[in-house]
Amino acid sequence: MTFPETLERTEPSLSTITAARTPEEILDTLDRFGIEWFISEEGTLSIKYWQVVADKFIPLEQVAIIKQRMPATCVQENELEWLSENLDSLKEEYAGKWIAICKNRVAAFATNLPELLNLTRECDKPFITQIPAGPVVWTFTYDLQKL
Amino acid sequence: MISKNFELVVPFYEVQDPAGNSIYIPLVQAILMTPQNSRFQLSLIFDTGANVTTLRADLYPLLGLASWDVGQRRDTSTAGGPSVAYQYQGTLEVFGKTINCPIHLMQMALHPLVHGLLGRDTVYREFGFGFWECKNELYVTLNPLVSTP
Numbered sequence: 176m177t178f179p180e181t182l183e184r185t186e187p188s189l190s191t192i193t194a195a196r197t198p199e200e201i202l203d204t205l206d207r208f209g210i211e212w213f214i215s216e217e218g219t220l221s222i223k224y225w226q227v228v229a230d231k232f233i234p235l236e237q238v239a240i241i242k243q244r245m246p247a248t249c250v251q252e253n254e255l256e257w258l259s260e261n262l263d264s265l266k267e268e269y270a271g272k273w274i275a276i277c278k279n280r281v282a283a284f285a286t287n288l289p290e291l292l293n294l295t296r297e298c299d300k301p302f303i304t305q306i307p308a309g310p311v312v313w314t315f316t317y318d319l320q321k322l
Numbered sequence: 323m324i325s326k327n328f329e330l331v332v333p334f335y336e337v338q339d340p341a342g343n344s345i346y347i348p349l350v351q352a353i354l355m356t357p358q359n360s361r362f363q364l365s366l367i368f369d370t371g372a373n374v375t376t377l378r379a380d381l382y383p384l385l386g387l388a389s390w391d392v393g394q395r396r397d398t399s400t401a402g403g404p405s406v407a408y409q410y411q412g413t414l415e416v417f418g419k420t421i422n423c424p425i426h427l428m429q430m431a432l433h434p435l436v437h438g439l440l441g442r443d444t445v446y447r448e449f450g451f452g453f454w455e456c457k458n459e460l461y462v463t464l465n466p467l468v469s470t471p
Contacts, residue, residue, distance in 0.1 A: 235418065235419065235420075236419070236464050236465060237464075238418040239329070239330060239417050239418035239464055240329045240330075240464065253351075254363055255335070255349065255351055255363070255365050255435065258434065258435060259335055259336070259435055262434065262435075265434075288380065288381070288383045288384075289383050292360075292383055292384075296360070299361070300353055300361045300362065300363050301362060301363065302362070302363040302365070303362055303363075303384075304365075304434045304435075304437070305380070305432060305434065306434050307432050307433075307434065311338070311433065311434060312338055312339065312340045312433075313337040313338060313339045313340070313345060313347075313433060314340065314431040314433070315367070315430070315431050315433065315436070
């Protein structure tokens with residue numbers, strides 16, 4: 176399989192994609208990078224990528240406000256919300272494990288945090304957490320102390 | 323007069339107490355920048371009772387540490403009683419603002435939705451907050467010093 180030169184020129188970190196051996200592995204890697212892809216009827220692979228057009232375009236104090244206007248398809252997934260909604264099923268599968276959530280899916284898991292960090296080097300801002308081996312209950316003193 | 327308008331809404335998250343009752347917790351999402359320039363999402367309880375942002379002790383690898391207790395020891399008072407924390411300096415991105423602030427590591431209960439507490443030191447002055455318990459929402463302004471026209 177050969178990739179067009181432009182793929183590697185577009186984003187150097189994408190060169191790691193070409194290390195994958197099968198089309199499925201390549202598509203999985205694209206997913207992991209959060210790169211949208213498209214396969215044509217002829218089997219041609221296309222990818223969508225972002226191009227920086229203006230640094231510091233928005234003042235930092237306005238970034239969060241402006242980002243609320245972004246189309247839904249551009250808004251980053253909320254990993255905390257996804258974790259909250261899927262906690263029961265994650266508990267069944269990953270009890271006692273550390274997991275890394277990226278783009279609303281479990282991108283990696285391990286038995287300890289250092290091992291997990293090694294597995295998530297290519298993830299962008301993963302949400303890392305530990306799924307308890309026992310019941311998931313709130314035992315913080317926060318909100319458990321009655322006035 | 324300073325404006326008290328808010329631009330962001332942070333919904334509370336539902337968790338279960340040991341009796342199975344639902345309680346709602348104000349969780350703020352932050353990004354921790356590691357010494358190796360990696361970034362990790364954190365979920366922190368908005369806790370005005372916490373002087374310093376505090377992470378669970380077992381998260382020490384995220385700060386590039388070999389152990390949780392190699393920093394400056396701090397004897398602290400918590401809602402659960404006296405406790406020992408170790409202080410470090412770290413960089414957080416909170417509501418889009420990058421903030422260099424003290425970070426404590428402390429032994430805390432494990433819950434998968436929570437990494438620790440978002441404390442006041444250095445962080446809160448960057449924002450204005452409105453806490454609406456009955457709506458289970460936290461309101462945030464990124465411009466706490468803007469005056470009303």
